[in-house]
Amino acid sequence: MVEQFETATRSVRMDQRAPAPRKEVNCPVWIDRRDGSPLMNCTAVNLSRTGVKLAIAPNIALPDQFVVRFTPAGDLAMVCKVVWSRDGAVGLRFIGRVGDNAPAIG
Numbered sequence: 150m151v152e153q154f155e156t157a158t159r160s161v162r163m164d165q166r167a168p169a170p171r172k173e174v175n176c177p178v179w180i181d182r183r184d185g186s187p188l189m190n191c192t193a194v195n196l197s198r199t200g201v202k203l204a205i206a207p208n209i210a211l212p213d214q215f216v217v218r219f220t221p222a223g224d225l226a227m228v229c230k231v232v233w234s235r236d237g238a239v240g241l242r243f244i245g246r247v248g249d250n251a252p253a254i255g
């Protein structure tokens with residue numbers, strides 16, 4: 150997944166008209182609320198340099214900010230902020246990479 154993430158953020162076609170072009174990835178990721186609760190499995194639907202769209206179970210309450218792990222061990226993890234949420238999907242903006250002086254959550 151680390152290679153997929155780095156490839157996706159580098160190789161997105163620049164002729165796409167979206168402000169941050171997206172690449173379909175449809176791969177497993179894990180939500181880490183950073184509150185001691187278990188990791189939550191979900192699917193990264195698409196990915197860009199600035200964020201990710203996740204498919205989640207309906208009616209799941211998420212905090213405004215949390216960490217998305219792109220590997221189960223968290224070798225690649227991004228602090229994210231919720232931009233929109235509806236019908237079992239959530240759009241997130243990357244705030245920083247965990248371990249790269251990312252902002253604190255909460």
